[in-house]
Amino acid sequence: MQVLNLQKGIENWLVSLKNKGYFPGIAVGVVIGKKLKYVRYIGYSSLNHKYEIASVTKTMTALGVMRLVEKGILDLDKPLSYYLPKVLLEKKELGSKPILLRNLLSHTSGLPDLRYYQPKVWHSPKQTGLKYPTPEQIYPTGLHYRYSNHNFMLLGSVIEVQTKQKLKEYLEKNVFLPLGMQNTIASEDILGAWGIQTTLPDLAKFASFWLERGVSNIGKKVLDVATIQKMFEEQTYIPFASKKRYIGLAWRIQSDSNCVVTFFHIGGAPGVAAWVQLFPAYQAAIVYLANPPNYENNLIGYLVALQKKLGDLAGAMVGAKESIYQFEANKLSENEYSLYVGKFKNPLTGEQIEITTLKNYVYLKTKNNQFKIIPDTTNVFHFPAYEFTFSSKSNQVIGFSDYKGFYGKLKTNKDFVDIYND
Incomplete structure (x- = not known):
């Protein structure tokens, strides 16, 4: 019934x-x-x-x-450039590793989501030999999930x-x-x-x-x-x-x-x-x-x-005794907020942002504004219409990303935390 x-x-x-x-x-x-x-x-x-x-x-x-x-015939851990030698989308300023086929399949190539961000630099079909223009990275390879149609266009x-x-x-x-x-x-x-x-x-x-x-x-x-x-x-x-x-x-x-x-x-x-x-x-x-x-x-x-x-x-x-659809991911606990504190910088634009905590809340501070960001999971925060995804290594935060790009954590006023090596 x-x-x-x-x-x-x-x-x-x-x-x-x-x-x-x-x-x-x-x-x-x-x-x-x-x-x-x-x-x-x-x-x-x-x-x-x-x-x-x-x-x-x-x-x-x-x-x-x-x-x-x-x-x-294909190897997930070979660079895209191994198969398409003229397609070189990595940004040296990001200290980025080569884009692998694995990164294309998982949307971790560092390419932008064109629904929210329009890059200034494109690689033309004449440069790449492809049927379509291709944007460059705005995130380092392998650190951040950012949906991009170009990942699967390149796989095609x-x-x-x-x-x-x-x-x-x-x-x-x-x-x-x-x-x-x-x-x-x-x-x-x-x-x-x-x-x-x-x-x-x-x-x-x-x-x-x-x-x-x-x-x-x-x-x-x-x-x-x-x-x-x-x-x-x-x-x-x-x-x-x-x-x-x-x-x-x-x-x-x-x-x-x-x-x-x-x-x-x-x-x-x-x-x-x-x-x-x-x-x-x-x-x-x-x-x-x-x-x-x-x-x-x-x-x-x-x-x-x-x-x-x-x-x-x-x-x-199927006779399930509880909802098979409902799912709640773990959220960050307040005693872990301090791990996200620090100064961050976008290597491509030079923009700096500071993450602070106050009275059990996390705040994101730009040059002109400060606002509270709310944890959705243990690595994703939001502020009404914006989402901030933090990248970690061995439980240490190394940076975060939004729709505009990647902000690496600074260990000094000039030097970034190493994003790949321990």
Whole structure:
């Protein structure tokens, strides 16, 4: 009865949102093991309706990369410049290490998120031999997660160079075909970050592949378990925490005592809303695809609510005794605040910032302002619309980052704490 009530509640709610104009059509589903056990199509939607998936494309590009890693064609720990010799994006002023393929997959390459920051320096296609211009780093390699479409555009270019195939052709043969995704297509000009269309049943097959630890819906072993486990490893150090939110290779991950609780990816843009989230301990996944005319804050709030509703439904379907969707990462305790105190400087701009504590609060002080920042986790703080992510080494803070760049911790008025060596 609980399952039926949850299903009916979701369907009535989605019809209401459709009638209010949030989307012409939406498809939602719950996957248990190998099967799509619950599916509903609302509005202009059906079994074979293809939806754009925007950035969920990245997870399929990542699968393509990891297949080449298993074959020895790619090495995660080789520099990008080994595969694309003309692509040199590292900034000497940051003291940065070479960008590795691993850094591209985990969004730790140091490239900016162009939604929030427009760099002054770009490398042109004439300089790099690529199809698109590329920004330089604003963060040191490997220290900071900052989402960037260019990471997966570059991976797409690496695949094309190493396989001597168009990315579209490679993904069709090495991802869609072995996973039985017969109604999934890639655009002719796909770059690796976006450009795939799929149906809900095919997205469910993709989810099932991860639940079944590398075995596709049609019984084909596509990726080794050990390779999948590597994709779930922490790529940046997070101090003082057993319950963590972090980035693996392509996937956003939540873990408890090093066990993966859930992993997921989102796709969102005008005309696109896509989601895939997996709960490996329960052999369950939730998926949705929609085509909203506008991807704006009200809709985003409803989509977050949909994720929870589908998570609750999946939990009820597998008989979970507690919510499988709710997760709370460890937060910083007040007696650890002092470790974040110090003076910091952006090596590229020269801007200096000071972090202080007062009466059990943490403050960020610029040249002209001072404001309180609130810890969300053990390494992420926020101030209304801004987020500050601290980088640590052996529980010692070495810097922090915001959307504008990296601020290294100063050990003297001029010298930075070493960001790589102990």
